[in-house]
Amino acid sequence: MLRIAVPNKGSLSGPAGEMLHEAGYQQRKATKELVLVDPENEVEFFYLRPRDIAIYVSSGRLDIGITGRDLLLDSGARAEEVLPLGFARSTFRYAAKPGTVDTLDDLAGLTVATSYEGIVAKHLADKGIDASVVHLDGAVETAIELGVAQVIADVVETGTSLRNAGLEIVGEPILQSEAVVIRRTGADPNGPKVQQFLRRLQGVLVARSYVMMDYDIRAEHLEAAVALTPGLESPTISPLHDQGWVAVRSMVRTTEAQRIMDDLYDLGARAILTTGIHACRL
Numbered sequence: 026m027l028r029i030a031v032p033n034k035g036s037l038s039g040p041a042g043e044m045l046h047e048a049g050y051q052q053r054k055a056t057k058e059l060v061l062v063d064p065e066n067e068v069e070f071f072y073l074r075p076r077d078i079a080i081y082v083s084s085g086r087l088d089i090g091i092t093g094r095d096l097l098l099d100s101g102a103r104a105e106e107v108l109p110l111g112f113a114r115s116t117f118r119y120a121a122k123p124g125t126v127d128t129l130d131d132l133a134g135l136t137v138a139t140s141y142e143g144i145v146a147k148h149l150a151d152k153g154i155d156a157s158v159v160h161l162d163g164a165v166e167t168a169i170e171l172g173v174a175q176v177i178a179d180v181v182e183t184g185t186s187l188r189n190a191g192l193e194i195v196g197e198p199i200l201q202s203e204a205v206v207i208r209r210t211g212a213d214p215n216g217p218k219v220q221q222f223l224r225r226l227q228g229v230l231v232a233r234s235y236v237m238m239d240y241d242i243r244a245e246h247l248e249a250a251v252a253l254t255p256g257l258e259s260p261t262i263s264p265l266h267d268q269g270w271v272a273v274r275s276m277v278r279t280t281e282a283q284r285i286m287d288d289l290y291d292l293g294a295r296a297i298l299t300t301g302i303h304a305c306r307l
């Protein structure tokens with residue numbers, strides 16, 4: 026059985042469960058369930074605190090985990106990213122009251138409050154900045170108002186939390202994060218069960234970002250049309266009963282589908298349809 030760590034709470038938990046469900050795995054029905062065996066797929070899911078997942082995976086007791094890149098780096102655990110999952114995207118940044126800290130160099134001698142002490146201590150050391158770090162479990166935006174720190178380092182998605190706390194960002198992002206699949210550093214990358222799990226998740230990622238496009242076009246415009254819809258390997262071309270016309274079927278990125286439909290229409294294509302993809306293996 027493949028043993029997989031899944032976040033049990035927080036921003037990662039819901040989308041991770043949805044992605045696993047879309048990949049055909051059973052998921053827990055109640056948030057209190059801590060372990061779930063999916064015998065048909067030969068996997069066992071362990072619902073763990075997101076912060077602890079890299080530690081479990083690095084210990085080798087669990088084969089795979091889903092966590093945030095920031096949490097992985099902060100843990101310092103001997104685990105590595107094997108597949109980015111595209112959700113829980115955020116940046117990790119310094120912020121302070123307007124007018125108090127202009128550049129990173131101004132952090133010298135100040136105190137930085139954060140829930141990600143590992144990332145911040147390393148970043149400050151790498152930049153040669155001598156600042157103190159105070160660890161808080163959450164709601165760190167309030168630390169400045171309450172005088173615990175002059176600067177915070179925290180997850181920023183929309184920036185709403187910073188704005189509400191009257192703070193502004195300082196310097197470039199320390200890192201860009203998103204949910205990732207992790208494995209123990211040095212673990213055999215070719216295990217068939219692990220490869221199958223990763224292929225299933227990749228299938229979900231592709232199904233989420235591509236649509237299938239079908240259209241009819243006169244044969245003389247086929248090459249120009251195919252240049253717009255090259256597909257992943259190469260498009261399928263089928264003859265139509267009506268001589269001189271062909272049907273084309275190709276995968277296109279969802280974000281580009283409308284523009285491509287307009288361009289195909291201008292080329293003379295008709296009956297241009299898109300359909301969603303539920304699952305795939307590339």
Ligand SMILES: Nc1ncnc2c1ncn2[C@@H]1O[C@H](COP(=O)(O)OP(=O)(O)OP(=O)(O)O)[C@@H](O)[C@H]1O
Binds near residue numbers: 163202203204
């Ligand atoms: N607002 C957000 N938008 C996107 N990702 C976020 C957001 N807040 C936290 N994350 C990501 O979620 C992961 C942290 O999960 P964790 O469960 O520890 O915190 P949380 O989602 O803030 O939940 P809570 O603070 O309620 O426990 C990190 O990878 C972080 O980048």
Ligand SMILES: O=P(O)(O)OC[C@H]1O[C@H](OP(=O)(O)OP(=O)(O)O)[C@H](O)[C@@H]1O
Binds near residue numbers: 166181182183187
């Ligand atoms: O840029 P935004 O869209 O506002 O999102 C970022 C905020 O979301 C998270 O907070 P959360 O609500 O999880 O509370 P926490 O600080 O207690 O973790 C994070 O810690 C930031 O505070």
Ligand SMILES: [Mg+2]
Binds near residue numbers: 163
């Ligand atoms: Mg939080």
